[in-house]
Amino acid sequence: MTPTQHGSQTLAPLPAQVGDRHAPADHLPKAPTVAWSSAGCRRRTWVSRTVLLTILAFQATLSLRLSNTAFQDEALYLTAGHAELSHLLHGTAVQSGYAAYFSGSPRLYPVLAAVVDSQFGLSGARMLSLFFMLGTTALLYSFTRRLFSERAGLAAAGLFSVVQSTIVMGHFATYDAPAVFLLASATWIVVRTAGMPAPRVLLAAPVAVLAVGVKYAAGLYLPTIVALALLTALPHRRGSAFVRSLLLGLGMSALLVLGMYGTDLSAGVRQTTTSREHGSDSAVFLLEQSIAWGGLLFLAAVAGAVSYARRHRLHESPLAPGFSGPGRVQRSLLGALMCATALLAPAYQMHLGTVVALFKHVGFGLLFAAPMAGVGLTRLVGAHFRHTHLGIALWSATLCIGMPQADWRFTSWPDSLTLIRTISSHVDRKGHYLSSTPEVPVYYLRDKTTHRQWQSVFGMEYRDGHGARHTGADAYREAVRNGDFDLVVLDGFTNPRVNGVITDALKGNPHYRLLAVLPFHSASNDVRDHLMRSAPSVEHTGRYRVWLKR
Known part of the structure; x- marks a missing residue:
């Protein structure tokens, strides 16, 4: 190559660059959709944990803002817990047949809450609920990360942490927070053992059944957990996936039968759940309530399910070596299952014609829809955080709806x-x-x-x-x-x-x-x-x- 003359100086050419013969000098190579690398795993883990801790701290702040004297349900459960605790410790007769009309076993959560209440009062019992709800959000992040990616897990946790149900249940001394936590724990076990031998899934059975014992309405979500046992195992162990699901279903059924016939809870289950008296609230009104309390997260979940069915990986973390991931049919079924689960509580309460406790029961279903909402939010943001403002807008809208609803909920009964x-x-x-x-x-x-x-x-x-x-x-x-x-x-x-x-x-x-x-x-x-x-x-x-x- 001949040097270029410039005055009395001779300028040497720049060193040859890779690609000079194939592209113009101003060409920028196309950025890959995946920007993860194995070298950055430790840094990525710490960043994810820091973001998760921030989400949990914000969730705790939202719940701890709420303040009022005991709601009648809180007062009833804590009183029952003290009576049952006195019976267990001192043989004192229980003066009311709580098991006949409670929506959960009076010997589980009420006793635990009464122990805490004895030492720390109502604030301590409410802090116990906060502990359970923070644990639920952390477990949601963990099993969403395993199903999809860290970004989807953080997005799911961020959305779930600011809906009304999560905020209120985090400072409400009732059955709901521990029941949701146990459902999240059972789901985490199912997802965590997806690639393991089929019998390992039985670890989820006692946890899921305990959730039903804590609150009978949790039984509505056991079929979803059994179906997840099948769908999460299919990409790993096709031959034993159906066996895995069958084992879990049989294990849960056996424990439920033992629990029903080994205790005196049958009347309570019938009166508060299976044969509950019907109300007069219209289906349209209950649908409106459900949309108001969880519609935005559900909409994000539907969008995430559709996007996930169309394309497995868009800008999430790379697949493990040798793991091709679920096919389109499996992805579609997973998205449909998780979104449909969010509709169970509204549909059942439309059948009953009552709005009582719907604001809490909506949160049970949102736990299962949240992973798909996390996928929806990450794909709305796009690769390399291209449309971050859209994700912030969705999260902010969810927060701006959930926080005032929670504030109203805690001021809807008088200070006593x-x-x-x-x-x-x-x-x-x-x-x-x-x-x-x-x-x-x-x-x-x-x-x-x-x-x-x-x-x-x-x-x-x-x-x-x-x-x-x-x-x-x-x-x-x-x-x-x-x-x-x-x-x-x-x-x-x-x-x-x-x-x-x-x-x-x-x-x-x-x-x-x-x-x-x-x-x-x-x-x-x-x-x-x-x-x-x-x-x-x-x-x-x-x-x-x-x-x-x-």
């Missing part, structure tokens, strides 16, 4: 602190009391009173001095007229029809005097008022009215 202080000196172990929500005073005053001393406004039978039997509203009317209760506490909105009957019977009643009128503030008690709103409902002002027997 002033009420408890007012009635504390008038309650003992000899009296007979009537309350709109007796679970709350029984919990806070459990050293002074027991559950059997209290009557709620949801059904009563009464025999008067002449031996006549009264039921329903007439029972309340006659009992109040005869001065049967030593204390009456009404909040004005719980079962308004019966509340009105009792109030009328108290007017001019010589047996009672009005002890106190205690104002309280809460969000509107009607969930319809809050449907699809992005901010808490208009504040509702009410009054506790307390009557004391003369």
Whole structure:
């Protein structure tokens, strides 16, 4: 090559570059869709863990923001736990047949929560739920990472951590958080053992059945776990995949039969789950609620399932050597299964016609839809984070919907602190009391009173001095007229029809005097008022009215 003359200087040419003969000098090679390398595995692991810890810290912050006195369900479960704990430790008779109407075994979560409550109070019991929900999110990340990729796992965890169900269950002392955690644990075991010998999957059976024992409604998701045992094993061990799924199904069934016939829980399962009384909420209303509480994550999951069915890997981490991955049919079935699982709770509650607890049950299904939502979010962002703003917009929208919904949920019942202080000196172990929500005073005053001393406004039978039997509203009317209760506490909105009957019977009643009128503030008690709103409902002002027997 001849040097180029420039004035008195001779300029030597630049060294030859690879590709100079085949492409222009300004050509940029096409970037690969996968930018992972084995050399960066350790760094990638630490980055992923740091991001996950950030997600968990943010989730904890969202849950810990919520504050109120005990909700009636929390109070009931903790009171039952203390009664069962006293029975186990000291042989004290349990004064109420909790197993006959609880939606989970009173000897599992309530006892554990009561142990924590004994040491740390209601805040400790709620922190126990937070522990379970943080564990659920961590397990979700782990099994999503194994199914798809680290990016999908982080995206799934990020979306799941900010929906209303997750935020509320993380600071709510009820069965739901441990039940979701156990379902997540069983799913993780199924995914983790996908490439192992078939009998290993049986490790998931006791965990899944324990979830059902903690909350019976968790049984709705056992078929999904069995189906996952099949679909996750097919790419690894085609010959034994069906055997694996069959083993898991038989193992779960055997443990469920032993649990049902070896305990006294059958009545509770029938009353609260399989034969539950139907409500009057319309299917359209329940669908609207489900969309409001989980629709955005579900939409991302559907998009992820469609994209995953069309193309196995787009910009996720590379496959393990010698592993070709699932085929299109298997990918389609996996996406359809996980998305359909999110519809189980709404469909079942449409069958029952009730919105009660739907906001929590939606979260059970979202646990299974979240991995596909993680795939949907990562593919929306694109390779090399090309469209990061779209992913941020989706996550922000989910947060902006979930956080106000959770805030509203925790302000939808009144603060009972002033009420408890007012009635504390008038309650003992000899009296007979009537309350709109007796679970709350029984919990806070459990050293002074027991559950059997209290009557709620949801059904009563009464025999008067002449031996006549009264039921329903007439029972309340006659009992109040005869001065049967030593204390009456009404909040004005719980079962308004019966509340009105009792109030009328108290007017001019010589047996009672009005002890106190205690104002309280809460969000509107009607969930319809809050449907699809992005901010808490208009504040509702009410009054506790307390009557004391003369």
